[in-house]
Amino acid sequence: MSTEQKPAKEGLFSKKNRSLLIDPMNANNPITVQVLGICSALAITVKLKPAIVMGLSVLVVTTMANLITSLMRNMIPNRIRIIVQLVVVAALVILVDQVLKAFVYDVSKQLSVFVGLIITNCIIMGRIEAFSLGNTPWKSVLDGLGNGAAYGGILIIVAFFRELLGNGTLLDYPVVDMLGLYDLGYKNNGMMLLPPMALIVVALIIWVQRAKTPSLIEKD
Amino acid sequence: MDINSNKYTYIFAVVMVVLVAALLSIAATSLKPFQDKNVELEKKSDILRSVGIEGENVEELFTQYIEEQLVIQNGAAVESEVSAFDIDMASAVALSAAERQVPLYKADVEGNTYYVLPLRGKGLWGPIWGYVALEGDGNTILGATFGHKTETPGLGAEIATAIFQDQFPGKKLFTATYEGIEVRKGDASGDQQVDGISGGTITSVGVQDMIADCLKPYKSYLMSIAAAAAAPAVELAPVVDSTLITAAL
Numbered sequence: 001m002s003t004e005q006k007p008a009k010e011g012l013f014s015k016k017n018r019s020l021l022i023d024p025m026n027a028n029n030p031i032t033v034q035v036l037g038i039c040s041a042l043a044i045t046v047k048l049k050p051a052i053v054m055g056l057s058v059l060v061v062t063t064m065a066n067l068i069t070s071l072m073r074n075m076i077p078n079r080i081r082i083i084v085q086l087v088v089v090a091a092l093v094i095l096v097d098q099v100l101k102a103f104v105y106d107v108s109k110q111l112s113v114f115v116g117l118i119i120t121n122c123i124i125m126g127r128i129e130a131f132s133l134g135n136t137p138w139k140s141v142l143d144g145l146g147n148g149a150a151y152g153g154i155l156i157i158v159a160f161f162r163e164l165l166g167n168g169t170l171l172d173y174p175v176v177d178m179l180g181l182y183d184l185g186y187k188n189n190g191m192m193l194l195p196p197m198a199l200i201v202v203a204l205i206i207w208v209q210r211a212k213t214p215s216l217i218e219k220d
Numbered sequence: 221m222d223i224n225s226n227k228y229t230y231i232f233a234v235v236m237v238v239l240v241a242a243l244l245s246i247a248a249t250s251l252k253p254f255q256d257k258n259v260e261l262e263k264k265s266d267i268l269r270s271v272g273i274e275g276e277n278v279e280e281l282f283t284q285y286i287e288e289q290l291v292i293q294n295g296a297a298v299e300s301e302v303s304a305f306d307i308d309m310a311s312a313v314a315l316s317a318a319e320r321q322v323p324l325y326k327a328d329v330e331g332n333t334y335y336v337l338p339l340r341g342k343g344l345w346g347p348i349w350g351y352v353a354l355e356g357d358g359n360t361i362l363g364a365t366f367g368h369k370t371e372t373p374g375l376g377a378e379i380a381t382a383i384f385q386d387q388f389p390g391k392k393l394f395t396a397t398y399e400g401i402e403v404r405k406g407d408a409s410g411d412q413q414v415d416g417i418s419g420g421t422i423t424s425v426g427v428q429d430m431i432a433d434c435l436k437p438y439k440s441y442l443m444s445i446a447a448a449a450a451a452p453a454v455e456l457a458p459v460v461d462s463t464l465i466t467a468a469l
Contacts, residue, residue, distance in 0.1 A: 046374030077229040084236065091240045098247050102254035105262065167374065190418050193374045 012138065020142040024150035026213060031154040032206045033216065036122040041155055042198040044114050048171050051159035053107050054114055055152020057096055059145065062124050065089050066132040066144035073133050085128045086119075093118045123151055158201045166192030263305075270353035270363045271327045271334045286336075288326035294318050295440030309340035309349065317436035324438065327353070334362055335445070337438055341430025344422040346370035348379065348430060354393070358445030361401075364388035366427065376423030387414040393435060394442070400432035 011017070030036045037058075044050045068088050069076070076084050097115045100108035108115070118124070127147050132140035163169055168176035168188045176182065191197055210216045222228060264282040268274065275281050289304035290297045300307075304323035312320050325336040335358060339350040350366035364385055371377040378384055391401055392411045401412055403424040408415040416424030435442075 044373065046372065050373050075223065075232070077223050077232055079224065080229055080233060083233070087236060087240055091244060094244055095247055098251050098255075101258065102251040105255075105258040163374075193419050 017139060017142055020139055021146040024143075024146040025153065026209070027215065029150050029154065029209070030123045030126070030147050031151060031202065032209050034126070036126055037151055038199070038202070040114065040117060040121055041151075041158060041202060042195050043117075044111075045155055045159040045162050045198050045201075046166070046193055048156065048159045048163045050111055050114065051155040052152070053111055054118075055148075055155045057100075057111070057115060058118055058121060058123070058151055059148030061089065061092050061096060061118055062127055062148040062151075063141055063144035064092050065124055065128055066140040067137055068092075069128045070132040070135060070137045070140035073135075076133070081133065082125075082129070085125055089124050089128070090119050121151075123147055154202070154205065157205060158198055161201055162192045162197060165189050166197075266351050266365050266367065267325055267327075267336050267338075270336055270351040270365045271329055272353075272363050273329065285327050285329055286325050287328045290324045290326065291321050292324045292437055292441055293321045294437060295443075297324075297441070309338050310347065313340045313434065317433070320437045322434075322437050324441070332356060335442070337434065339366075339430050339434045341426050341433060343368050343371045343379075343426045344376050344420075345372070348423065348426055350379075350427075350430070352388070352393075352431070354442070356445075357449040358442035359392050359394050361388045361391045361393065368423070371420070371423050374419075376417065376420040378417045378420055379423055379427055384414075384417060393431075394439075394446075399435055399439065401428065403428040 024030060027033065031038065031041055040054065040058075044054050065085075065088055069085060072084070093116065096118070097108070100111070100115065127143060131143045135143070160170070163171075164175065166189055168174060168182075176186065176188070223232075261278050265274070265278045268278065268281055268285060271285065273281055273285055291300040291302075291304050291307070292298070293300075298321065300321050302321075304325070307321065307323045309322070312322055323338055327334040327336060333356045335354045337352045337354070339352060341348055346369040348366060348368040348371065350364060352364045353362040354360065355362045366379040366385060368377055368380060371379065387408070388401070391414065393400065395412060398412055401414055402408075402410070403416045404413050405416055405421070407413075
């Protein structure tokens with residue numbers, strides 16, 4: 001046995017594992033590169049606070065869903081794997097919703113219907129299907145954390161600009177009013193509050209990201 | 221066992237569903253008391269907020285300030301099997317205005333009597349609700365609060381913010397020409413008008429319809445309060461006279 005070449009044990013944060021966590025932030029971002037989860041990026045980025053809580057909820061759900069499906073990956077019958085994934089995600093989302101309702105009622109009210117919509121977030125199903133069904137639990141957890149954080153990050157950036165320019169506030173704090181810009185004739189741009197502007201802000205982020213990361217630019 | 225065989229697939233599916241169902245029902249049942257308490261506290265704090273009272277200990281403040289809870293049907297206080305607080309407004313507003321039994325909360329804040337009316341209506345995506353507190357004359361609005369289930373944050377959901385709600389105090393519900401509050405686009409300087417939410421037109425119109433609809437069962441009750449509020453001024457006169465007479469004697 002001892003003569004057999006055993007693969008060197010990988011460290012918890014080996015280079016490969018770290019890239020699982022960090023890649024989604026830039027080169028493999030679920031929203032700006034893979035264009036997943038756009039619907040919720042559009043719906044809940046009018047204000048910063050729901051965007052933050054939504055980002056956190058998605059982070060928890062992707063990480064847990066990745067962990068659970070990865071633990072079960074050798075038991076799940078191939079033909080019903082999508083249904084199994086859905087059941088796992090739906091159960092987690094219902095739990096998150098119930099816990100929020102019981103202990104942080106205010107936040108749960110803020111998010112209202114969007115918590116339930118986490119189930120339909122393509123990022124979660126996408127990561128389970130593409131990653132955690134074929135990888136070990138620890139790697140899957142890192143992948144879930146990375147993608148959840150990347151999703152939340154984009155949400156927060158978009159919400160930051162929409163709330164600031166559309167409403168003149170940040171986390172309901174009247175920033176623009178404090179700076180006295182209204183007295184100079186500044187007006188909030190109500191269009192920022194409308195859904196299409198979320199897409200335009202996401203597009204601007206993609207533009208900036210591609211300008212900075214040449215590897216993302218298509219050849220022709 | 222072959223994990224792709226039919227037998228295994230069926231067994232896996234059944235076991236999984238049973239486990240998940242058990243887990244979720246345990247979670248739902250054990251968290252229910254907390255959730256119900258949150259809903260009840262929110263209702264009480266909404267009612268209190270409409271008469272301008274806010275504080276940490278909602279339970280205590282509620283017993284302190286809300287002195288009477290009436291059930292109103294067709295403009296008169298009636299006896300009901302359900303207590304006023306437990307009336308489900310969602311099923312109440314589904315009935316015609318004449319059949320509805322609706323609660324009316326009478327608050328006593330530093331000697332002033334206020335009346336709180338619950339509201340329930342439709343927004344763009346789902347139900348909206350609120351409370352309107354009236355001053356002693358049963359017509360002038362003291363304060364209003366609104367809530368919603370699924371309106372869009374930043375658009376329709378703005379009805380739940382102070383910017384929208386602060387427009388209501390001082391407005392009148394009843395005049396000879398209109399009953400309710402008109403939610404308008406643009407100029408809203410009138411006694412019965414407030415400015416709607418940009419980008420939330422359907423929710424704003426929902427608020428207007430909700431107020432008009434929910435007022436109906438209370439109308440004659442509030443009218444009689446208004447009449448009574450106007451009357452004492454007349455009745456006071458003899459009292460003043462008699463004191464004058466006593467003083468003179």
